[in-house]
Amino acid sequence: MTLRTHxxxxxxxxxxxxxxxxxxxxxxxGFFIVEDINKDFGSFLGLILLLQGIFLYLVGAxxxxxxxxxxxxxxxxxxxxxxxxxxxxxxxxxxxKIGTGLAxxxxxxxxxxxxxxxxxxxxxxxxxxxxxxxxxxxxxxxxQYA
Numbered sequence: 001m002t003l004r005t006h007x008x009x010x011x012x013x014x015x016x017x018x019x020x021x022x023x024x025x026x027x028x029x030g031f032f033i034v035e036d037i038n039k040d041f042g043s044f045l046g047l048i049l050l051l052q053g054i055f056l057y058l059v060g061a062x063x064x065x066x067x068x069x070x071x072x073x074x075x076x077x078x079x080x081x082x083x084x085x086x087x088x089x090x091x092x093x094x095x096x097k098i099g100t101g102l103a104x105x106x107x108x109x110x111x112x113x114x115x116x117x118x119x120x121x122x123x124x125x126x127x128x129x130x131x132x133x134x135x136x137x138x139x140x141x142x143x144q145y146a
Contacts (some may be wrong), residue, residue, distance in 0.1 A: 006060030013053030018045030072133045079125075082139040086123070091139065094119040098127065098134055 021043055073095060081093055094117050097103035108114045108126070114137070116124045126138040 004060070006056050010053045010055070010057030010060060013049045013056060014091075015048030015053075017046045017048070017053055020049060040105060074133055074135045076135065076137050078138055079136045082131065086141055087120070090119045090123065091125065094125055101127070 023046075050120050094103065098105065098117055103117050105115050107110055108116060111126075114126055114128050116126050119125055119139075120141075123139070123141045125136060126140070127136045129135075
């Protein structure tokens with residue numbers, strides 16, 4: 001499951017748990033979820049759903065914080081020089097997609113440890129990944145890379 005799914009499912013479970021707990025204490029007019037079930041069971045089930053929802057929401061939030069803190073992006077001098085005059089918006093969008101699975105990241109055949117990601121139909125960013133760091137090495141606007 002994705003992090004967003006964890007959070008959304010957590011919120012749904014929290015709300016349904018609270019609804020079951022409230023319904024078990026007093027019969028709200030027009031709100032009979034556990035009509036034939038024992039009131040104590042509805043309260044117990046509501047408490048379980050509430051705790052599971054809180055757990056899922058916290059797991060999603062914690063994983064999101066981990067992902068934000070793990071990646072550091074380093075731009076080399078060569079990369080900074082190569083992107084002068086290039087469309088900055090396209091480059092920033094491509095950099096944001098690195099490691100997310102949203103873009104087509106390809107390993108370079110003849111250069112070990114290097115990958116490329118598309119910025120446009122012909123443009124490519126060459127980079128390498130190290131422990132928690134992405135090193136942007138070069139940018140080619142005409143798809144002729146090493």
